[in-house]
Amino acid sequence: MTFxxxxxxxxxxxKSAASQWFETxxxxxxxxxxxxxxxxxxxxxxxxxxxxxxxxxxxxxNGELNRRALRDYIFKEADAxxxxxxxxxxxxxxxxxxxxxxxxxxxxxLVSPLLFETNQHQLTQHTLLIDASEEVQLxxxxxxxxxNIEQIRKIIAAQMPRRQKQAQADDRxxxxxxxxxxxxxxxxxxxxxxxxxxxx
Numbered sequence: 001m002t003f004x005x006x007x008x009x010x011x012x013x014x015k016s017a018a019s020q021w022f023e024t025x026x027x028x029x030x031x032x033x034x035x036x037x038x039x040x041x042x043x044x045x046x047x048x049x050x051x052x053x054x055x056x057x058x059x060x061x062n063g064e065l066n067r068r069a070l071r072d073y074i075f076k077e078a079d080a081x082x083x084x085x086x087x088x089x090x091x092x093x094x095x096x097x098x099x100x101x102x103x104x105x106x107x108x109x110l111v112s113p114l115l116f117e118t119n120q121h122q123l124t125q126h127t128l129l130i131d132a133s134e135e136v137q138l139x140x141x142x143x144x145x146x147x148n149i150e151q152i153r154k155i156i157a158a159q160m161p162r163r164q165k166q167a168q169a170d171d172r173x174x175x176x177x178x179x180x181x182x183x184x185x186x187x188x189x190x191x192x193x194x195x196x197x198x199x200x
Contacts, residue, residue, distance in 0.1 A: 003107040003197035006124035008115035012141035013132040014175040028105040032112035039091040046091040107197035129169035
């Protein structure tokens with residue numbers, strides 16, 4: 001059984017920077033956000049279920065998912081979000097499990113912004129939180145995504161509170177500085193995970 005590390009963090013925390021660093025060390029990374037996009041591609045069973053549940057308006061003219069229309073709708077309708085999650089979460093979980101089992105690197109990383117919220121941490125043996133202050137999150141996300149501060153605040157508010165994530169994570173890296181500082185904290189953890197992978 002391959003040692004599986006769950007990696008999480010809020011918007012603008014530096015999850016992507018951390019996971020890219022691990023990839024440069026030869027570690028396979030499975031990104032839950034990418035999986036979530038893959039399972040609703042044209043021709044996938046989950047997309048057909050979404051169309052059946054919500055109607056033809058969820059599709060673009062080319063038959064692909066109209067992400068913006070669906071996102072706007074579920075943002076206003078709490079029940080719709082729950083209904084959508086009941087369709088997508090099992091499909092995401094199944095695909096993640098398949099990819100984790102197919103991984104061939106010494107250990108494998110599951111990156112998910114909702115690692116704890118969706119119980120994806122149950123698929124892992126150990127968890128790492130890339131942590132950053134809300135001030136830094138706002139600054140990074142607004143610069144990178146071109147979103148306004150209010151939108152980012154709403155995303156942060158919808159995610160699990162920072163303190164709760166800190167309490168649940170096995171390891172925590174504070175990423176409030178430069179990338180070199182982040183990498184310097186990841187190196188010893190990588191060596192620990194390699195050692196653990198030899199035992200699993």
